[in-house]
Amino acid sequence: MNTTAIIAAIAVLGGLGIVFGALISVTDKVFAVQVDERVAKVRENVAGANCGACGYPGCDAFSEAVVKGEAPVTGCTPGGAKSAEALAGIMGVVSESMEPSVARIRCQGGCGISVDRYEYTGIKSCAHAASLAGGPKVCPSACYGLGDCQKVCQFDAISFENGLCVIDPEKCTACGMCVAQCPNSLIKLLPKAASVTVRCRNTQPPKVAMPVCTYSCIACKRCEKACEYDAIHVNNFLAEIDPAKCTRCEACVAVCPKKCITVSA
Amino acid sequence: MRKLTFRGGVHPLHDIHEGKEKTRAGAIRPFVAQVVSIPMDMHIGAPSKPIVKAGDRVLMGQLIAEPVGGIGIPVHASVSGTVKAVAEKPMMKRAASMCVDIENDGLDEWTQLAPLGDVEKADPAQIIPAIKAAGICGMGGACFPTHVKLSPPSDKKVDTIILNGAECETFLTADYRLMLEQPERIVNGLRAAMRAMGVSRGLIGIEDNKMEAVEAVKKAAAGREGVEVLVLKTKYPQGGEKQLIQVLTGREVPSGGLPADAGVVVLNVGTAAAIADAVTEGKPLISRVTTVTGCVKEPANLLLRIGTSVQDAVEACGGYTEEAGKIFFGGSMTGSCVPNDTVSVTKANNGIVVFGVKDAVVADETPCIRCGRCVDACPISLNPMAMKQAWKLNKLDDMESKQHVMDCIVCGACSYICPAHQQLTPVFKTAKDIITARRAKK
Numbered sequence: 001m002n003t004t005a006i007i008a009a010i011a012v013l014g015g016l017g018i019v020f021g022a023l024i025s026v027t028d029k030v031f032a033v034q035v036d037e038r039v040a041k042v043r044e045n046v047a048g049a050n051c052g053a054c055g056y057p058g059c060d061a062f063s064e065a066v067v068k069g070e071a072p073v074t075g076c077t078p079g080g081a082k083s084a085e086a087l088a089g090i091m092g093v094v095s096e097s098m099e100p101s102v103a104r105i106r107c108q109g110g111c112g113i114s115v116d117r118y119e120y121t122g123i124k125s126c127a128h129a130a131s132l133a134g135g136p137k138v139c140p141s142a143c144y145g146l147g148d149c150q151k152v153c154q155f156d157a158i159s160f161e162n163g164l165c166v167i168d169p170e171k172c173t174a175c176g177m178c179v180a181q182c183p184n185s186l187i188k189l190l191p192k193a194a195s196v197t198v199r200c201r202n203t204q205p206p207k208v209a210m211p212v213c214t215y216s217c218i219a220c221k222r223c224e225k226a227c228e229y230d231a232i233h234v235n236n237f238l239a240e241i242d243p244a245k246c247t248r249c250e251a252c253v254a255v256c257p258k259k260c261i262t263v264s265a
Numbered sequence: 266m267r268k269l270t271f272r273g274g275v276h277p278l279h280d281i282h283e284g285k286e287k288t289r290a291g292a293i294r295p296f297v298a299q300v301v302s303i304p305m306d307m308h309i310g311a312p313s314k315p316i317v318k319a320g321d322r323v324l325m326g327q328l329i330a331e332p333v334g335g336i337g338i339p340v341h342a343s344v345s346g347t348v349k350a351v352a353e354k355p356m357m358k359r360a361a362s363m364c365v366d367i368e369n370d371g372l373d374e375w376t377q378l379a380p381l382g383d384v385e386k387a388d389p390a391q392i393i394p395a396i397k398a399a400g401i402c403g404m405g406g407a408c409f410p411t412h413v414k415l416s417p418p419s420d421k422k423v424d425t426i427i428l429n430g431a432e433c434e435t436f437l438t439a440d441y442r443l444m445l446e447q448p449e450r451i452v453n454g455l456r457a458a459m460r461a462m463g464v465s466r467g468l469i470g471i472e473d474n475k476m477e478a479v480e481a482v483k484k485a486a487a488g489r490e491g492v493e494v495l496v497l498k499t500k501y502p503q504g505g506e507k508q509l510i511q512v513l514t515g516r517e518v519p520s521g522g523l524p525a526d527a528g529v530v531v532l533n534v535g536t537a538a539a540i541a542d543a544v545t546e547g548k549p550l551i552s553r554v555t556t557v558t559g560c561v562k563e564p565a566n567l568l569l570r571i572g573t574s575v576q577d578a579v580e581a582c583g584g585y586t587e588e589a590g591k592i593f594f595g596g597s598m599t600g601s602c603v604p605n606d607t608v609s610v611t612k613a614n615n616g617i618v619v620f621g622v623k624d625a626v627v628a629d630e631t632p633c634i635r636c637g638r639c640v641d642a643c644p645i646s647l648n649p650m651a652m653k654q655a656w657k658l659n660k661l662d663d664m665e666s667k668q669h670v671m672d673c674i675v676c677g678a679c680s681y682i683c684p685a686h687q688q689l690t691p692v693f694k695t696a697k698d699i700i701t702a703r704r705a706k707k
Contacts (some may be wrong), residue, residue: 117355118604121627123688129693133604134355151659 038067038090045086047078053175067098068089076096078155078260097151100192101174102159103167104264107143108215110164114142115217130183139212141184143203149178151186169265173244194243196250200260203236215260223252223261268473268498271508277598278437283474283499284436284597287564293442294565295501295552296581299571301343302354303329304362307410307572307611308402310336315365321348324376326549329365332397336408338410339400342376342507342550345371356608357594357601367572378545384457387544390433392461399543400612401550405429405504405533406595408613411540412705415462415534417525418437419679427513428455428466430471430534431479431497431504434596437616439554443567444471446539448485454537455488457544457650462530468491468513469534474499500600501598502676506531508644512594520672535615550612557582559619560589569614575606575622578617586622593618598677639679639689645672649679649689657694 004159042063049059056062064072066087071093073087075211081098088095107114119134120129126148129136136144145163155169158178167178169192179187186201195256200217204208209216219237231245232252253261278284306312309546312328317323321344330340344364349366351520356362381387381395397412417423428451432440443453443624444666455467469486471479473496476640486492495513497503507518516527524531532540536555551571555578558564562583590611593600594608595616610617639649652670655663664670679689 076618118602123691123695125692125695127699128691131359131695131698132601133357133608134359134361 005111017175036067039063041090042066045079045083045090046076047080047083047173048176049078049154049173051078051173051175051177055078068093076177077101080088080173084253088205101189102169102172102192103142103174103176103178103187103199104190104199105145105165105167105187106199107141107163107184108262109137109139109142109213110145110162112162113164113214114139120144126181128223134175137212139202139209139216140204141186141188143182143184143212148165148183151178152177152181161194189242193248194241194246195252195264196241196246197262197264198232198239198241198247198260200258202239205237209237215258217260218258220257222255224255226251268501269470269495269513270498270503271644271648273467273642273678274478274503274508275642275682275683276499277501277508277566277681283433284558285438285441285474285634288436288438288510288558288566289441291438291442291565293446293568295568296573297344297369297371297373297575298577300349300366300574300577301369301454301570302364302366302574302608302609303340303343303572304354304356304364304611305340306356306358306362307328307340307408307571307613308336308338309407310334311340312363312559313340314599315340315350315351315363317342317348317365317559319350324365324374326378326551327376328549336413337498338397338402338412339549340365341400341551342367342548345372345374346370349498350639352673354585355604357611366449370685378547381544384453384460384544385539387460387498389463392544393459395543396461396540399539399547399549400544401536401539402551402612403533404535404539404553404615406611406613406615408600408611411532411536412425414433414530415458416445416531417523421523421525422529423462423464423525423528423530425466425514425529426455426458426462426470427531428467428469428534428537429504429506429509429531430469430475430482431509432475433501434600434616436558436596436618437556438558439556439615440458441475442479443538443554444475444534445481447489448478448482450490451534452480452485452492452537452539454539454541455492455532455618458530458532458537459491460473460517460625464530465491469494470497470503470509470513471495471497472497473505501678502644502674503591505674505676507536507674520669526649535675540639553610553612555610555614556618557615558616560586560621561619562586569610570607570610574609575603575617579606579619587621589619589643590622591620593620593650598681599675626689630687631685633685633687636684638682642682644676644678646676647673649693650687652686652696653689653692656696661696665700671700673697 046059054062074084076083079147080135084098086097113136117138124146126144128148129144150158155171200252202216221234223232232241276491301364311334315330325345327342329342334338346367346369353361354364401411402408458466483494510529537551555569573672593601652668673693675694677690
């Protein structure tokens with residue numbers, strides 16, 4: 001056996017390893033990129049879902065933007081108040097109070113509740129259904145239950161019950177991705193505390209709105225009269241609650257004849 | 266001689282002659298409904314503004330709605346009678362359409378018409394305004410205002426007008442009967458459009474399953490300046506605008522471009538006939554030939570007034586033979602299903618095809634087996650299976666920039682050919698809608 005050949009090979013390769021290793025450590029020092037250590041800290045304190053709700057392409061880009069001062073410390077909605085506080089601490093700024101929000105679906109018209117216009121047999125996409133002859137429901141602002149919102153939710157917060165979108169407030173981080181997906185703009189980010197909501201978006205005149213759904217708002221204004229705090233108003237044949245004025249007394253819920261005002265968790 | 270055709274495509278219902286046999290021999294029969302309901306948003310562009318109110322008496326061809334915006338067109342009364350209502354009704358669009366309902370008095374009294382006279386002698390500068398005043402839009406299905414099509418931006422030099430007589434869509438024979446029975450109107454309309462645009466070349470493309478129509482149009486075109494009739498291979502979508510241009514002129518419409526970018530304007534033969542009427546007689550577009558076929562007692566090619574309800578049109582053909590499962594506006598490849606039979610026939614309606622409940626079943630999707638048939642069938646060389654995959658993964662940006670879904674012509678060839686019954690075309694249509702809305706927002 002030729003032992004010299006083996007020793008020579010080990011020596012040459014080992015030598016090369018030492019030379020290149022030295023070269024790498026020198027280059028690493030000479031060409032080192034200065035990274036703001038705050039970026040890494042910020043990155044640790046955001047939600048890390050890469051959801052894009054902040055408007056930046058991913059959490060890394062958002063972290064850099066925060067350190068540069070381009071993005072607000074409250075920008076990470078999934079991270080919520082906790083993340084905002086941590087980021088404010090790192091950046092040395094005072095964070096504005098960040099009220100936790102949640103996405104709420106403003107429709108109760110599931111299968112057999114909102115009247116069908118036609119039997120939809122097409123692809124599972126609300127956008128497609130909505131483009132066909134005014135949508136599969138007679139109500140122009142009904143939930144079609146085909147899951148465009150569910151498709152974009154990264155937190156598994158959206159499910160469907162009887163053809164109606166249900167958002168789990170515990171899982172929802174208010175990233176807002178689902179809001180833009182709904183062809184009928186039924187999902188809105190509302191303060192988590194605002195539990196009393198009008199769950200209807202039908203702005204048709206009462207005579208038209210009445211038969212289209214069990215839970216359609218018919219602009220009877222009973223809620224408006226029942227409210228002692230001037231928090232609910234009927235505009236454009238639809239009741240709307242101002243969450244800032246609402247005290248959650250639930251007087252409107254009790255008088256609504258169509259049960260379209262509900263108390264959510 | 267090698268038949269003129271394009272790459273890709275399919276042969277839907279080839280074994281039953283594209284489903285056209287039932288109505289092929291039926292001469293165009295006029296039918297006038299008792300009540301018409303004319304939508305204001307038949308064309309692409311802003312809906313027209315009604316200028317009549319309930320109780321008014323209107324004459325046939327009288328202006329009932331004025332155009333709104335740059336690509337708007339006027340709407341005319343299609344019968345003489347009394348306006349019953351001007352109200353919003355759910356039609357085929359996303360939002361409810363404003364409709365003018367007119368009760369027919371049966372007198373068919375025409376309003377005062379202002380013809381330009383013979384198409385070869387009329388002042389070319391007057392032709393496009395006359396087309397606009399007649400409320401003409403593309404009658405092949407898209408309903409794009411014709412006067413806009415005929416006045417492209419000055420930097421685009423148009424040297425050819427193509428008349429689309431391919432009628433590659435299944436079941437429809439409306440264009441065929443029109444070409445067979447009234448070829449002079451079609452050739453006159455083409456000449457009027459050519460003179461209006463100052464174009465010297467006019468081509469009429471007809472598929473080879475309609476040789477009688479080819480003969481008739483050839484006879485009518487004999488001796489007319491610059492007009493040529495060409496025979497195309499029977500294949501779907503031969504009548505697609507981009508396919509037709511490529512086949513007849515060898516030019517390709519650039520991605521995202523219009524036919525005018527290739528120096529061509531394409532008109533449907535029905536539109537040409539309407540142009541001829543507008544120029545020679547001053548008549549606005551108030552009726553059109555529509556094929557009513559499928560599960561109806563006497564399938565026919567009807568000359569319908571705009572605004573006739575599907576119900577009335579089917580009644581005129583003896584009614585349904587069985588319970589309707591699906592009713593298509595247009596053929597079975599590109600047509601859209603109507604929500605119920607009270608919707609109105611518009612200027613773009615070339616067919617009403619009734620499917621029975623048995624035939625209207627949507628097959629269950631099974632997994633894609635990557636056979637690549639959709640790729641072979643795509644007339645514009647896209648990759649439908651990759652696009653569907655991207656849609657499933659919610660990668661709309663990839664669909665737009667890498668797979669060029671915006672170039673999809675939504676012909677339905679991929680969905681038709683798919684052995685796994687994957688719903689491909691509706692996915693691409695929806696993706697296009699979403700991307701268009703996104704671009705408009707930016």
